[in-house]
Amino acid sequence: xxxxxxxxxxxxxxxxxxxxxxxxxxxxxxxxxxxxxxxxxxxxxxxxxxxxxxxxxxxxxxxxxxxxxxxxxxxxxxxxxxxxxxxxxxxxxxxxxxxxxxxxxxxxxxxxxxxxxxxxxxxxxxxxxxxxxxxxxxxxxxxxxxxxxxxxxxxxxxxxxxxxxxxxxxxxxxxxxxxxxxxxxxxxxxxxxxxxxxxxxxxxxxxxxxxxxxxxxxxxxxxxxxxxxxxxxxxxxxxxxxxxxxxxxxxxxxxxxxx
Amino acid sequence: xxxxxxxxxxxxxxxxxxxxxxxxxxxxxxxxxxxxxxxxxxxxxxxxxxxxxxxxxxxxxxxxxxxxxxxxxxxxxxxxxxxxxxxxxxxxxxxxxxxxxxxxxxxxxxxxxxxxxxxxxxxxxxxxxxxxxxxxxxxxxxxxxxxxxxxxxxxxxxxxxxxxxxxxxxxxxxxxxxxxxxxxxxxxxxxxxxxxxxxxxxxxxxxxxxxxxxxxxxxxxxxxxxxxxxxxxxxxxxxxxxxxxxxxxxxxxxxxxxxxxxxxxxxxxxxxxxxxxxxxxxxxxxxxxxxxxxxxxxxxxxxxxxxxxxxxxxxx
Numbered sequence: 001x002x003x004x005x006x007x008x009x010x011x012x013x014x015x016x017x018x019x020x021x022x023x024x025x026x027x028x029x030x031x032x033x034x035x036x037x038x039x040x041x042x043x044x045x046x047x048x049x050x051x052x053x054x055x056x057x058x059x060x061x062x063x064x065x066x067x068x069x070x071x072x073x074x075x076x077x078x079x080x081x082x083x084x085x086x087x088x089x090x091x092x093x094x095x096x097x098x099x100x101x102x103x104x105x106x107x108x109x110x111x112x113x114x115x116x117x118x119x120x121x122x123x124x125x126x127x128x129x130x131x132x133x134x135x136x137x138x139x140x141x142x143x144x145x146x147x148x149x150x151x152x153x154x155x156x157x158x159x160x161x162x163x164x165x166x167x168x169x170x171x172x173x174x175x176x177x178x179x180x181x182x183x184x185x186x187x188x189x190x191x192x193x194x195x196x197x198x199x200x201x202x203x204x205x206x207x208x209x210x211x212x213x214x215x216x217x218x219x220x221x222x223x224x225x226x227x228x229x230x231x232x233x234x235x236x237x238x239x240x241x242x243x244x245x246x247x248x249x250x251x252x253x254x255x256x257x258x259x
Numbered sequence: 260x261x262x263x264x265x266x267x268x269x270x271x272x273x274x275x276x277x278x279x280x281x282x283x284x285x286x287x288x289x290x291x292x293x294x295x296x297x298x299x300x301x302x303x304x305x306x307x308x309x310x311x312x313x314x315x316x317x318x319x320x321x322x323x324x325x326x327x328x329x330x331x332x333x334x335x336x337x338x339x340x341x342x343x344x345x346x347x348x349x350x351x352x353x354x355x356x357x358x359x360x361x362x363x364x365x366x367x368x369x370x371x372x373x374x375x376x377x378x379x380x381x382x383x384x385x386x387x388x389x390x391x392x393x394x395x396x397x398x399x400x401x402x403x404x405x406x407x408x409x410x411x412x413x414x415x416x417x418x419x420x421x422x423x424x425x426x427x428x429x430x431x432x433x434x435x436x437x438x439x440x441x442x443x444x445x446x447x448x449x450x451x452x453x454x455x456x457x458x459x460x461x462x463x464x465x466x467x468x469x470x471x472x473x474x475x476x477x478x479x480x481x482x483x484x485x486x487x488x489x490x491x492x493x494x495x496x497x498x499x500x501x502x503x504x505x506x507x508x509x510x511x512x513x514x515x516x517x518x519x520x521x522x523x524x525x526x527x528x529x530x531x532x533x534x535x536x537x538x539x540x541x542x543x544x545x546x547x548x549x550x551x552x553x554x555x556x557x558x559x560x561x562x563x564x565x566x567x568x569x570x571x572x573x574x575x
Contacts, residue, residue: 053468077471084465090329091461091516101459105471109455153462157470 003064004028005192006050006080006161010059013042013049020045020216022059027161027192032183034203034224035196037213038237043196044085046213047163050194051082063161077105081159085166085196087150089138095149096134099124102156124156125149127182129175143170151179155186162186164195168202180206200245204228212236261513265527269311272534276307279538306428308436310537311530312443313428313496316488318529319522321503323450326457326518327481328390331511334503335489338389338482339396341500343374344493346400346407349420353407357419360431364438364494371490374400379482389478426497426552428537435495446488450522453480457518499552501559502529508566 004026012021020042027033027050035043048054050061052068061068063079071079081102089098102124103117113121125131128148133141138149147170154162167183168176180202187193187208197203203210203224210227212220219236220227233241277286277299284303288295317335324333335341347370348363356362374396381392404424411417456477459467468474492499506528507521514520533551536558540549 048465051469053465073473074471077469080469082466082469084463084469087466088463089461090463093461093516097515097517098462101462101466101470104455104459107455109452 005064007062008050008059009062011046011049011056011061012058013045013054014057015045018042018045018216020049020213021218023211023213023218024059025050025194025211025221027194029160029190029192030187031208032187032193032195032206033209033211034207034228035194035211035213036198036200036203036228036233036236037219040215041213042216043213044165047082047165047194047196048084051080051163052076053082074105078157079159080161080163081154081157083151083154083162083164083167086169089146089150092137092139094135095130095138095141095152096121096125098138098149099134099152099156102153105157120156120158121152124152127155127185128152129178144172144175147171148175148179151182155182160191162191162193162195164193166196166198168197168199176202177205200228200233200241201247204246261510262524262527265524265531268531269527269534272531272538273307273311276310276534276538277303280541301432302430305431305433305436306537307534309428309431309439309495310534312436312439313492313499314502314529314531314533315526316443316446316492316529317499317502317533318506319447319450319526320485320489321505321529322507322518322521322525323453323457323481324485324503325507326521327453327460327477329460330390331508332504333390334500335485336397336500336503338374338378338393338485338489339398339400340371340374340378340393340486340489341493341498342397342400342404344368344371344490345424345498346370346404347373348423348494348497349404349407352416352420352423353411355416357416360435361438363423364435364491367494368438368442368490371486371493375482375486375490378486379479389482422550423497424552425550426499426555427548427550428496429548431495439491439495442487442491446484446491447526449480449484449487453477453484454519454522456480461517497552499533499555501555501563502532505559505563505566506532508563 006027008023008025010022010024023046035046037043045054049056052061063071068076099121100113103113103120107113107117125134128151130148130152133145133149138146151167167179171179183193183195183206195206197206207224210224211218212227212232214236220232228246230241230243274286278284284295284299288299320335324335325331344367348367351363351366378389378392408420411420456472459470459472464474507525510521510524510528514524536554537551540551540554543549
């Protein structure tokens with residue numbers, strides 16, 4: 001087992017009327033971890049705490065062995081990319097200007113973008129099939145187009161750890177598969193990826209590992225093929241899960257691009 | 260390109276402000292020791308410099324506040340800094356400092372800084388709390404100002420208070436310019452330091468923090484920059500509204516919506532707008548000069564309503 005890029009130990013988050021953890025989780029390079037669970041289970045809170053954006057009441061998160069709290073903000077921002085759920089876009093930026101914001105931790109505080117920044121932005125737009133949207137104002141985009149541009153924003157920062165909250169939401173099936181492909185490709189380039197996913201078959205396609213949360217507690221975690229089984233999922237979600245939804249040998253195994 | 264045009268516009272408006280008045284004077288007539296040179300150097304030059312500085316501060320402060328609060332309706336007035344600074348000036352006049360501009364300005368600036376410090380203590384890390392605290396502060400200051408007006412000891416003091424509140428650039432000296440210069444430059448530096456962080460805030464506070472933005476530091480830079488700049492401006496010229504609201508709106512379609520791209524053009528645009536408006540009020544016929552603060556509201560309000568009507572679908 002490779003040394004994890006991001007590692008949480010006994011991580012707890014406490015907020016009014018809500019308790020998460022303790023969660024211990026290791027995200028090694030090259031692997032994708034799916035975070036699953038019913039609404040309100042604490043998936044988004046876990047993701048934010050892993051990113052160091054939500055204060056932990058107990059436990060630690062380490063990036064390459066160093067506690068997150070001791071890292072310089074910009075260094076942390078270069079290392080960990082975060083895609084929150086349905087993020088707001090307050091000004092009507094062009095898609096390209098929005099994606100350029102993902103380069104912020106790489107840029108000095110003043111001055112125009114460097115050629116490397118512009119190149120990273122174009123590459124991220126191309127990867128998410130959004131190059132033709134580059135000059136469109138974001139508020140004129142459809143929900144799915146917007147999701148792709150927001151994903152491009154994270155990819156443009158070339159983070160070593162990628163934390164995505166429901167990246168497949170509001171995408172059509174083709175672009176869902178494309179996003180799965182992109183997250184797997186990021187892992188193939190050596191990134192550690194964790195993503196909150198609701199769609200069980202897609203989770204099976206996406207993930208090497210899985211973590212199942214229920215009411216703030218870890219119900220199961222481990223290799224995806226061990227966690228994403230009908231019995232465990234039925235306990236987690238409180239509904240019967242048909243075996244066809246989570247095939248034992250993933251039908252998509254061969255279709256996992258980027259591997 | 261837009262910046263260059265705006266800079267040329269500021270230069271032209273500056274020359275116009277030197278030349279315009281009941282008596283037109285060529286801006287280059289200051290060479291000889293004539294009466295014209297005296298008017299130009301002693302009256303119109305400080306007035307034009309103050310107009311440019313105050314306009315630039317108000318325009319930039321508007322762009323920064325709209326960016327920070329992610330609300331196109333924000334302007335320096337919403338933080339209550341202008342109202343509190345006005346209260347400080349009115350208190351000074353009330354206590355008999357009517358004839359001493361430096362005492363009035365000093366009191367206004369002290370109150371503005373007090374307001375800023377209070378905002379920094381009360382408001383949490385979120386922009387919404389800051390606006391709520393600002394609204395409370397503005398209302399409290401307005402009420403106390405009204406109280407002082409109603410208690411004014413003499414009709415003379417009353418007249419002086421009301422005149423000052425209307426906001427004007429008349430009868431200002433180079434001493435006023437000196438008073439404003441340092442706080443204004445510090446305000447520009449603080450606001451410029453926050454610009455890149457404001458860009459990331461357009462994706463919300465979570466993403467901004469994930470991109471390395473220090474939210475607490477950004478709030479501090481915004482409060483200190485806007486408070487210092489606007490406080491000093493109000494201290495010297497009285498309350499002048501609408502510049503911070505209208506200028507960023509006008510320029511956003513031309514330079515793009517990112518706060519960092521909007522900052523310098525808004526400063527230039529604010530300077531040009533205030534210089535033009537101040538030249539205009541001198542040209543309106545009549546014995547008494549129209550007050551700049553009133554003129555800005557008369558120009559700004561209908562214009563802004565028209566802007567709202569035109570963009571109502573985009574804002575909804």
